[in-house]
Amino acid sequence: xxxxTLTEAFxxxxxxxxxxxxxxxQVSPYCDKVExxxxxxxxxxxxxxxxxxxxxxxxxxxxxxxxxxxxxxxGTLRFKPIGGVDPRVLVSKSVYVGKDRVPGVIxxxxxHLQKREEADKPFDIDGLFIDIGAKDKDEAExxxxxxxxxxxxxxxxxxxxxxxxxxxFDDRVGCAVLARLLMMDKQWNFTLQGVFxxxxxxxxxxxxxxxxxxxxxxxxxxxxxxxxxxxGSKEHLYSTSLGKGPALTHADASFVADPRIVKRLMxxxxxxxxxxxxxxxxxxxxxxxxIHLVREGIPAVVVSVPTxxxxxxxxxxxxxxxxxxxxxxxxxxxxxxxxxxxF
Amino acid sequence: xxVLVNGGLGMATIGLAEFLSSIISEPGASGHEDKxxxxxxxxxxxLFDEARxxxxxxxxxxxxxxxxxPHxxxxxxxxxxxxxxxxxxxxxxGxxxxxxxxxxxxxxxxxxxxxxxxxxxxxxxVGAKPPHVQDPGEREKSVKWEDLYVDVGLTGxxxxxxxxxxxxxxxxxxxxxxxxxxxxxxxxxxxxxxxxLFECLRILRDMRHHADVYCVATVQEEVGVRGAITGAYGIxxxxxxxIDVGFGDQSSVPEYETISMDKGPGIAISPAVHPAxxxxxxxxxxxLEIAHQTDPSPHPGGTDAFAIQVTRGxxxxxxxxxxxxxxxxxxxxxxxxxxxxxxxxxxxxxxxxDKKYVEGLKCF
Numbered sequence: 001x002x003x004x005t006l007t008e009a010f011x012x013x014x015x016x017x018x019x020x021x022x023x024x025x026q027v028s029p030y031c032d033k034v035e036x037x038x039x040x041x042x043x044x045x046x047x048x049x050x051x052x053x054x055x056x057x058x059x060x061x062x063x064x065x066x067x068x069x070x071x072x073x074x075g076t077l078r079f080k081p082i083g084g085v086d087p088r089v090l091v092s093k094s095v096y097v098g099k100d101r102v103p104g105v106i107x108x109x110x111x112h113l114q115k116r117e118e119a120d121k122p123f124d125i126d127g128l129f130i131d132i133g134a135k136d137k138d139e140a141e142x143x144x145x146x147x148x149x150x151x152x153x154x155x156x157x158x159x160x161x162x163x164x165x166x167x168x169f170d171d172r173v174g175c176a177v178l179a180r181l182l183m184m185d186k187q188w189n190f191t192l193q194g195v196f197x198x199x200x201x202x203x204x205x206x207x208x209x210x211x212x213x214x215x216x217x218x219x220x221x222x223x224x225x226x227x228x229x230x231x232g233s234k235e236h237l238y239s240t241s242l243g244k245g246p247a248l249t250h251a252d253a254s255f256v257a258d259p260r261i262v263k264r265l266m267x268x269x270x271x272x273x274x275x276x277x278x279x280x281x282x283x284x285x286x287x288x289x290x291i292h293l294v295r296e297g298i299p300a301v302v303v304s305v306p307t308x309x310x311x312x313x314x315x316x317x318x319x320x321x322x323x324x325x326x327x328x329x330x331x332x333x334x335x336x337x338x339x340x341x342x343f
Numbered sequence: 344x345x346v347l348v349n350g351g352l353g354m355a356t357i358g359l360a361e362f363l364s365s366i367i368s369e370p371g372a373s374g375h376e377d378k379x380x381x382x383x384x385x386x387x388x389x390l391f392d393e394a395r396x397x398x399x400x401x402x403x404x405x406x407x408x409x410x411x412x413p414h415x416x417x418x419x420x421x422x423x424x425x426x427x428x429x430x431x432x433x434x435x436x437g438x439x440x441x442x443x444x445x446x447x448x449x450x451x452x453x454x455x456x457x458x459x460x461x462x463x464x465x466x467x468x469v470g471a472k473p474p475h476v477q478d479p480g481e482r483e484k485s486v487k488w489e490d491l492y493v494d495v496g497l498t499g500x501x502x503x504x505x506x507x508x509x510x511x512x513x514x515x516x517x518x519x520x521x522x523x524x525x526x527x528x529x530x531x532x533x534x535x536x537x538x539x540l541f542e543c544l545r546i547l548r549d550m551r552h553h554a555d556v557y558c559v560a561t562v563q564e565e566v567g568v569r570g571a572i573t574g575a576y577g578i579x580x581x582x583x584x585x586i587d588v589g590f591g592d593q594s595s596v597p598e599y600e601t602i603s604m605d606k607g608p609g610i611a612i613s614p615a616v617h618p619a620x621x622x623x624x625x626x627x628x629x630x631l632e633i634a635h636q637t638d639p640s641p642h643p644g645g646t647d648a649f650a651i652q653v654t655r656g657x658x659x660x661x662x663x664x665x666x667x668x669x670x671x672x673x674x675x676x677x678x679x680x681x682x683x684x685x686x687x688x689x690x691x692x693x694x695x696x697d698k699k700y701v702e703g704l705k706c707f
Contacts, residue, residue, distance in 0.1 A: 076594050086474055088486060089454030092672035094519050094527070103519050105527045105676060107669030109595045111448040112645075119448055122485050129594045131668065131676060133521025135605065143522065153519075154456070159466045160437075160496025165456075231434045231492050232472040243498075308494065312454040314468040316496055 002026065002176045003322070004156035007166035010099055012065035012082045012149035013202045016040055018099065019061040023175060023196050027182045031194070041210040044182055044194040052190035053341050055333070056216030056298075057181060058207055058287055059174030059223070060200030063167070064311050066150035068097060068130075071141060075134030077104065079150060080125075083201030087125040089312040095130060098148035104132040152313035163242065163318050170310040171200065173317055174222030177305065180326050181333070188337050200287050204254075207287035211294040218261065218299050218341055220332075221287045222325070224317065225249075225279060225304035238280060240306035242318040245275030246325035249302040251282050254289020258299035264342035265301065268331045274324050279304060299343060303329065359679055360526065362386045363518070363538045367528045370460060370513040372427030372444050373566040376400050379423050383537055383560050390544035391558065401574040402560040406544060408553045415554040415701045417693055418580035419543065420571050420647040421536025421587070422564030425529065426671055428457065428493070428512035435499040438470065438492040439506060445565030450485050451672050456515040459495055461506040466515060467495040516673040523605070524679040531675035533564065535665045535682055536586035539608075542686020547693060554696040561647055571650035575658060581701035582620060582659045583651035584692075586685060589638050589664030591676070602636045602666045605678040608685035609638025609664035615648040616640075619704055620661035627691050633684050638664045659704035663689065 011019035020042040028034050033045040042061070064083035071077055077097065081087075091108045106128055111119065130150065134140035154167035166172075175196055182194045193214045198206035211219060229241035240247040248265055249257050269276045279302075292300040305325050308316040357365075365386055371379030380402045384394055391404035402423070408414040426445030433439055439459065443449075452469040459465040470493070471486045493512060495502060514529040521527055540558040547556065557578045562570035564587075575583055589609045592601040602609040610624045628635040640662065648662040663685050668676040 072594065074594065086453075088450070088471065088474075092451035092455060092669070092674055094516065094674055103521055103527075105519060105521070105669065105674035107593060107674055107676065108448065108451065108672060109593075110590060110670035111446050112670060113590060113596055113600055114448070119450065120485050121483070123450055127595060131521070131525075131527075131593070133523050133525030133527075133676070135523060139522065157466055161501060163496030165466065165468060165496065226473070228473045228476060229436060230470050230473065230494065231436055231438045231440070232490050233476045237473075237476045309454065309468060309470060314454055314456050316468060316494060 002179060003164060006172035006175055007156050007168050010101065010151050011061050011063055012151060013062040013199045015149045016061040016198045020196060023179055026179050027194065030183045037210060037213060039206045039209050040198040041206045042196040043210060046182065046187060046192040048188050048190040048192065053217040054191045054193055054215065055336060056193040056195060056211060056214055056219040057178050058195040058197050058219065058221045059178040060171045060197045060287055061175060062199055062201050063151065064201050068144055068146050068148040068150065070146060071137050073137050075136045075140040077130040077132065077144065079130060082149065084311055086311055088122055090128055091123050093313045094153040095150050096153050097130065097132060097144045097150050102132050102143045103153065104130040106130055154313050162320050163316055165314050165316050167313055167315065169307045169315045169317050170224035173224045173305045173307065173322055177222045177322065177325050177329065181329055184330065188333055190336060197287055204287045204290035208290040208294060211291045211298055215295065216298055219291045221291065221300065221302045223286050223302055223304040224307040224310060226310055227306035227308045230308060240277055240279055242306050242308065243320060244277040246321055246328055247277050247279040247304040247306055249279045249304065252284050252286065253282065254285030255292045255300065257301040260342045261299060261301045264335060265328065265332055268335050269328050272331045274328045274331065276328060357386060359538055359542060359682060362541050363526060363534065366534045366537055367518055367530050370458065371423055371425050372511045372513055373424040373563045375511050376424050376562045380560060383423060387541055387544065390548060397573055397577055399570050399573045400562040401570045403574065403578065404558045406547060406556040408555050409551055410553045415696050415698055416557065416578065416580045417554045417696055418557045418559060418575060418578050418583040418651065419540055419689060420559045420561050420574060420583065420585045420651060421540055422533045422570065422647060423537055423560040424562050424565050425513065426565050430506055430508050430510045430512065432508065433499065433502050433506055434492065437497040437499050437502040438494050440492050441512060446671060448671060449488055449491060452491055453486055455673060457493055457512050458515045459493060459506060460511045463505065465495040465505060467493040470494045514673040521676065525676055526679060527674045527676040529673045529675065531667055531677050532588045532670055535588055535667065535677045538682045539586045539665065539685045539689065542683050543689040546687055546690035550690060550694050552694045554693055556693055564647055568647050568650040571647035572654065575651040575654035579655065580658055582704060584661040584663060584689065585646050585648035585651060586663045587646040588667035588670065590670060591666035591668040593668045602638050602664065604666045604668065605680055606636055607634030608681055608688060609636050609666065611638045611640040611662035611664055613640035613662060615652050615660060616662050617659035617704060620659055624661055624688065624692060628688055631691055633688050635688065
């Protein structure tokens with residue numbers, strides 16, 4: 001199953017090869033050309049009419065995680081975050097170190113040995129470490145090395161009635177949306193450029209260079225975006241809610257969405273009875289922030305699957321939102337075939 | 344009603360790693376140990392003569408001694424209950440508010456995977472107030488219990504169908520095989536001790552002993568060493584030994600607070616420990632060259648040893664500690680070799696037990 005395979009894959013920023021290999025195998029039979037570039041972006045092309053526009057769809061392959069910085073004499077590993085890791089979520093979790101997935105755990109001082117006031121302060125990320133069970137530095141060095149990426153050891157699982165739990169829904173759920181669109185047994189009258197980007201979590205680097213090379217006329221980035229529809233959060237700060245359909249962005253901290261494309265997406269959704277919601281916060285940034293400033297500018301939007309607990313070991317989506325994102329995008333592509341670009 | 348079953352002595356058994364994996368995978372929050380008890384009993388079948396469960400749920404497995412009665416009675420106690428959470432309220436978003444069972448550092452909870460034992464098992468994730476809606480200054484403080492909840496991916500109405508206030512929640516962490524013989528997972532405190540019972544009885548299967556051996560997987564230790572109180576009362580042992588976990592050496596904890604991993608079990612010296620039992624355990628370990636360490640334990644109340652010690656008119660007690668890292672998290676880590684060494688030490692202690700020794704324990 002695509003969501004399971006993709007979310008369980010190893011792929012911190014700059015080390016996305018495993019995710020790329022899975023996607024390449026999936027989409028290659030349906031695409032005219034599949035290639036990688038110098039930053040590790042995976043680019044899958046479905047050719048259309050040469051005179052038609054070039055439509056770029058993107059989703060980032062990389063996930064937030066950790067990197068091994070140093071191996072202590074005791075064999076424990078010191079680490080730093082790759083991308084924005086909420087430091088509150090690390091302790092008492094299990095991880096995999098490196099592409100060979102050496103199992104490790106992030107422990108903490110037992111509560112019994114803490115002074116009362118210690119528990120009132122969050123753990124300092126610089127004081128945390130990973131234990132792989134190595135008896136000393138020599139043994140650890142045979143298995144891991146500084147620079148190795150570290151991922152959460154979370155397994156994909158269906159939960160509740162229509163929801164799913166996994167690590168890295170940000171943005172493997174976007175990769176899955178894009179893969180499913182590319183895998184539709186269909187050729188449009190325009191060229192479809194599917195880009196699985198590298199290094200979004202450290203600043204949209206893959207997306208920037210890929211959109212430069214591909215020179216698309218329009219770009220849509222797929223994301224797993226924050227859903228804060230949870231207790232303790234005020235309703236006007238939910239940003240998005242699970243189960244209400246894919247989320248469209250008006251603006252975030254990195255860009256203002258092209259209003260003509262947003263309007264077309266809404267029209268298409270309404271016409272086809274596909275639920276959608278507007279992302280209500282303007283914080284955060286995505287690949288679109290880089291894409292829309294490439295060359296002389298590329299009209300861009302973001303379509304997201306709402307995700308609770310992004311950037312943590314276990315995030316949750318509603319699979320209906322995922323399916324509806326695919327439906328909306330398929331209908332949107334059809335609209336370009338029928339009516340051309342929305343500008 | 345106490346359940347009496349035949350242990351079927353002499354049947355083949357599984358290995359320690361497999362046994363430990365199977366028992367740490369089961370839920371058993373304090374007061375709700377029935378599922379883990381069943382798996383412990385099944386995994387240890389073939390190693391005892393008979394088993395019964397007392398009114399609190401202690402699983403008491405007896406392996407009889409040979410030779411003439413009266414047989415000295417030795418009780419080995421390791422608790423099978425675990426820390427966990429309990430549902431206190433079901434919110435409209437389908438999220439569950441919780442309180443703790445046993446002592447939990449709330450800072451380990453955000454992002455932790457759990458299982459809610461509702462009308463069916465519901466996998467969930469512990470959520471906390473999202474970072475972007477925290478008030479200024481809140482990030483410098485730990486998450487509050489009242490801001491934590493469990494998300495089981497249901498709507499409020501669906502959740503109310505399947506979950507009730509009072510339902511138990513346990514950690515979902517599956518066993519992790521680390522390097523060497525290190526194994527991590529939830530509830531190694533004190534299922535590693537139950538692993539010691541398993542090892543001890545595996546060794547005793549091939550040894551002759553006069554003492555009747557009562558191996559007890561006790562309940563409700565984490566909420567106040569309660570199971571051992573009734574367990575010891577019912578058994579009336581001549582000597583009781585609790586097997587629990589001790590603080591293993593780890594980064595972030597001073598060396599003097601810990602015992603070393605993979606250097607053998609800690610033999611506790613403590614107000615809860617009879618000095619002659621301590622000496623006998625040390626002597627045996629030294630003579631047989633079983634790796635071991637002294638575990639000075641000034642807290643007299645934290646383990647089943649205390650409950651056994653004050654049973655009836657007082658019972659001579661020992662305490663053996665398995666070094667364990669990251670106590671009361673979902674990734675508690677032990678070295679299997681330490682579990683085996685503790686099992687052997689206790690087996691050698693048991694084969695040396697006789698009437699004279701246990702009577703001597705009353706003469707200070």
